[in-house]
Amino acid sequence: MKILAIASAGGHWIQLLRLQPSFEGHEVVFMSTKTSFASTVSGYKFLVVPDANRKNPFKMLSTVLSVFKHIKAVKPHIIITTGAAPGLIGIVIGKLFGIKTAWVDSIANVQTISMSGKIARYFATKIYTQWPDLATKGTIYRGNVLS
Structure with a gap:
């Protein structure tokens, strides 16, 4: 299975890296906003x-086109993201291509799902929260990636 793992900088990237052991045995392509993360x-x-x-809507358009x-080139079987904008864009585009997708909301969102996570609910195959109190019928809690 080919996985496209997307995250922007900061905590989003760190949380995505914490998911890396679950990608073992699969072909993984990482995508982010900082060249140094390679x-x-x-x-x-x-x-x-x-x-x-x-x-910044003009920069957003550039990101949409790049993602x-x-x-289109990677042709992943699944897209997994911990956010934010590039990951959400990946989720939306993934849906257009019929690709399975998973949104893992940031652990920083203690009281409510992030704005991007709320939008992702309409497009993602699965939505995960890292807080048990935020789990709902459509949002799954399976633990957090920083423990």
């Missing part, structure tokens, strides 16, 4: 995309 996943294919957020191009 060294943290040496031995794996690494793709870089522009960072974006809702405050689209990479997904």
Whole structure:
């Protein structure tokens, strides 16, 4: 199975790296917003995309086009993301291509699912929270990735 693992910088990337043991035995391609992160996943294919957020719509368009191009080239069986914008874009594009997707909401979101996570609910195959109190019928709790 080919996995495309997407995360933006900071805590999103750290949490994605914590999921790495669950990818064993699969072909994994990592995607993020910082070229320097390639060294943290040496031995794996690494793709870089522009960072974006809702405050900069022009940069967001650049990110959408870049993520689209990479997904089309990689042809993953599943897209897994810990957020934020590049991951959400990957989830939406994945749905358009019929790819299974998983959103893992950040552990920083203690009281409510993130805004991106709320949007991802409409597109992702599975939504995971890292807090038991945030689990609902459509949001799954299986523990957290930082413990």
